[in-house]
Amino acid sequence: MTNDKKIPTLYEWAGGMPVFEKLTDTFYKKVLADPLLEPVFKHMSTEHQQHVAHFIAEVFGGPKTYSEQEGSHFKMVHKHLGKHLTEEHRKRWITLLLETADELQLPDDPEFRSAFVGYIEWGTRIAVINSRENTLDMDKEQPMPKWGWGETGGPYIP
Template sequence: MTTIPSLYTWAGGQEALEKLTTVFYAKVLKDELLEPVFRHMSPEHSKHVAHFIGEVFGGPPVYTTEDNGSHARMVAHHIGKALNDTQRKQWIKLLLESADEIGLADDPEFRSALVGYLEWGSRIAVINSNATENPINENAPMPEWGWGVPGGPYQP
């Protein structure tokens, strides 16, 4: 492989991420631990989250341009929600189950990057959910997540 694709491309692009979040949030709404947190989410919530993940994973800036989002605005959705580690772990479990269910790339390097991002992002969400003010400036850049070490998709 001469060029290393972005995580966004390797995952299957926007279509795959939107399928992932659609399947995932359907599970969330049936989960007794998470449903109360997401009970009042907008009908567009799963698509916005897919756009956010896509942008973070190196895709086009759909979240910031079409959804008028930013890193600060994503963080703002978590302020005051008082999330806990049990909810965080369940959130990750359901998301990974959804990834398996839709056939998202399952090579070790991609899944390592995905799990690393989910661990990082969900722990940040718990911290921010217990804050009273947004710690992120509106002008802060969007996070960027890559392959990490050793870098790139698995090549036997």
């Protein structure tokens, strides 16, 4: 017996773009009220949270709104250069994002949450690494990350 059901993307499983936009909108309100994170994010553009929503949605298999209209993986990585993010910043950012995901009732099944947390861990660790640099030798055409239901891309090599 075969299973002919199409496995949804993480984007589809979460509920689509409205969910990601609400997640980042609600989340960044918390970030701007947080004493540790507010100084890092207080100068962000008014479109920042929407760009982040579109970026994460695309990474999770949604439309290519970010890469086709707003930026690229190269540009997102470069936004972190010279920010000098700490492990404390990273952990607080994750805590607030996961609290927001719970409040908004994003899917809480183990498979989705494992993939969601896996991406957030991966992405924030890369952000911290890149935030220590002022320049970065990176291919401007590097494709957007793609995240699924548990695959990893192998060990990180800067």
